[in-house]
Amino acid sequence: MKLKQLILSSMVLVSVSAWADPTHRLFVTNEKDNTVSVIDSRTGTIETTLELGERPRGIGLSPDHKTLYVALSGDNAIGVVDVATLKVLGKLKAGDDPETFDVHPDGNLYLSNEDDAKVSVLDPATNEIIEEIRVGLEPEGVAVSPDGSLVLVTSESTNMVHVIDTTQHKVIANILVAARPRGLAFSHDGTRAYVSSEIGNEIAIIDTKTHEITKKVSVDVPRSKPMAIKISPDGKTLYLTTGRASKVVIMDAMTLEIKSTADVGNRVWGAALSRDGSTLYTANGASNTVSVVDTATSKSTKEIKVGEAPWGLVLDD
């Protein structure tokens, strides 16, 4: 066991050196059949299916894109995969019931532990939880600011966004938002953050300096339950998934005005945007599919069959 950990640690350590060539692989967590679908995003076909552990949900890449991390809620662990070879490298400690996470530019993972009302900071190089930070009930969405100075976390049942200073690992502000906050995203310059509220059916903009809400709108789409947020590379457009409304809502990122909507599969949660902003991928939990949306036309061009209850996805491009 010790040896295995050591090998794993050194492999992760080695992998934080240089950028890798993109594999164009799209990785999708399937919460209910304990698999990760690997899709070739250039052809839209399934390349293979990985089995990492129980109840995979949150998913992300190391800063150099060489390593894939998957939150395995049922195993209290983070599964680790080599992006290029698809070799399963092992599991990292993650505290109780890790739901999702974001990766800091320094390589550390900030994880929400849903049942424990805390955020854990995991150093993948040493496989040690280096800090635990108490937050509200049912922490979910996590977002690290582009410069790494702040981490935002939503607590679903306490209706807050907690602002964590990464130098002290302390909560420095708590922002009350609409009921059941879930998704988070930073603007590319880090001055604004976006938060979605599932039950409150709202999306809000937070000024990351003053911690004030500067704008909020109710999402005027039938049955909308806002979830994941993605920002276009030019920062002008916001993509919001809406759960049972089965639509991606496309908004002006400054005014939050709805510009158009794209029909996707049922109960759409996770989303991934290609680096050039041309393609948006969504995880459709009730359809067991991934939708491929052409952002130029706001139309779904393909629906790819994946595993059971797809939750989140990440693209290596």
Place this chain on the structure above:
Amino acid sequence: MRVIKKWLFVLLLALSQPLLADVINVPLHYVGPTEGSVWMGVQQGLEEANVQGEFLGQKYTIEVVTTQDLLSLEHATAILLATDDQHILGIAESEKFANVPVFNLVSDSDVLRSACIPNLLSIPASQKMKKDALAQWLAENPNSTAHVQGWHEDFKKFAASQLNNRFKRSHGVVMDNDAWSGWAAVKLLADTVARTNSTDAAVMLKYLKNDITFDGQKGASSTFRDTGQLRQLLLLVDDNKIVAEAPLRGAKGGLDSLGLKSCK
């Protein structure tokens, strides 16, 4: 110079924490049993309200009182009642508490809803709500032996499983209808204090009746009707298994297809 800077930093850090004097104390008065489901639910709600309060500078307490104590109070923020219909009516209709939110935690009596008392808020589903939910179900499943519950230990959707887990972890038993009602009442009050930043009973009552969007961890957002009834999803349960959620798909009026819709 460096030392001064360091002390200045520590001072600023200390000032940025909520000071003790800034903490708002929120006492909630409770009449009812101090053991069993509804009490455990109230305790669960209290624990969670204080997690939220920790971040916002609010401290909640439950003051267990007798009816006598209650009537001699000079001031009340909110009153929680796990008593019988007559008692609930008596307290809610008393002049003294006309502007104080009075929560009915246990009674399903239709009379408490049709009385349309402006400060009475009923958390559990009324008899009529349960009857309507069953009728929707039986329209498609005539031979079913199902009955209606507001909550169930196996309910998983909409983060219900997280609440069930928390409750079981704290109390060692499963969460039932009454426990959910006790929890929901305290959570509703904590949400109200958090958002209004007020413990003025009249301000809270107005917010509860007109503005709240409550996440009861069973899907749709919950609001109060003018009858004082909390709108909510209900469960059809057969042989201790959840077989459906009401309102059933396609039921006209959504949540308002269940029970007395309005006082008007």
